[in-house]
Amino acid sequence: MLGRGVEVKTPEQIEAMRVAGLLTCRTLELLRAAVRPGVTTAELDALAEAHIRDHGGVPSFLGYGTPPFPGSICASVDDVVVHGVPGPLALAEGDVVSIDCGAIVDGWHGDAAITVPVGAVxxxxxxxxxxxxDAMWAGIAAAHVGGRVSDISRAVEGCVRAAGEYGILRHFTGHGIGTAMHQAPDVPNYGGSVRTRLRPGLALAVEPMITLGSSEWLVDDDEWTIRTDDGSWSAHVEHTFALTERGLWVLTAEDGGRTRLGAAYGGPNV
Incomplete structure (x- = not known):
């Protein structure tokens, strides 16, 4: 552990995180294929939990926090940005659902999120x-050994701002990850305030949360569900990646990030 609780992993530990990352990735792809009008978010949650447990993992989210989170995934529909609690809500044609998923394997965490349209939107x-x-990948690509977390934040914000008028949630950030799902340092989606130095063995989750309108938010009575204050729709995506001596390795992408990162890719068998 470095100062301020920043956890630096050995190459072998990063390999172990890859196992959790792939389970997270494959669970999300299973859920992506299951999204359709009429399916409930509780059904997606049950599918995720079964898949994670059947493949030797434990859901990261189930029982997390205070009050304990009741699901194995976060399922955030339309104006819900993050932390949507799975339940009886049935998806409808034209909805959009963000699915956040985490898995623990042998004590190591993977964490990723996708946003999926339900039919035509x-x-x-x-x-x-x-x-x-695009902003998520821009943020990951901006990371390099010797740089700072602020490089990631500026790249995410710059990509979003260049694309149009979108709200960026400021209170919710990416994070360090490893033996716990949420670790130091925070990885904001804006500005350049976090100056933690990037070094090999550091694993981070980058997760832009943007809206079609306001960047302000409200929390529901369940103390988890975060929705936009103006009812505008939102998107949330996330990948976990590690810095290695050879470059960047996206632990929750099937190809390790090779396609999107190009020369910056640093996974095994480069």
Missing amino acids: PEKVTRMIAVAE
Whole structure:
């Protein structure tokens, strides 16, 4: 552990995190395929929990925090940005659902999120999802050994701002990850305030949360569900990546990030 609780992993520990990352990735792809009109968020949650446990993992989210989170995924529909609690809500044609998932394998965490349209959605919603994904990858690509977390934050914000008028939630951030799901340092989606130095063995989750309107938010009575204060729709995407001596390795992407990162990719068998 470095100062301020920053956890630096050995190459072997990063390999172990890759196992949790792939389980998280494959669970999300299973859920992506299951999204359709009529399916409930509780059904998606049950599918996720079964898949994680059947493959030797434990859901990271179930029982997390205070009050204990009641689901194995966060399922955030339309104006819900993050931390949506799974339940009887049935998805409808034209909705958009953000699914956040975490898995623990042998004490190591993976954490990732996708935003999925339910059938046909307006072009502006499709565009918002693409902007969030582009911003996430821009943030990851900005990370390099010797740089700072602030490089990631500026890249995320710069990508979003260049794409149009979107709200960026400021209170909710990415984070360090490893033997716990949430560790230091925070990884904001704006500005350059976190100056933690990037070094090999550091694993981070980058997760832009953007809206079609306001960046202000409200919390529901369940003390978890975060929604926009103006009812505007939102997108949330996330990947866990590690810095290695060879470059960047996206632990929750099937290809390790090779396609999107190009020369910056630093996973095994480069």
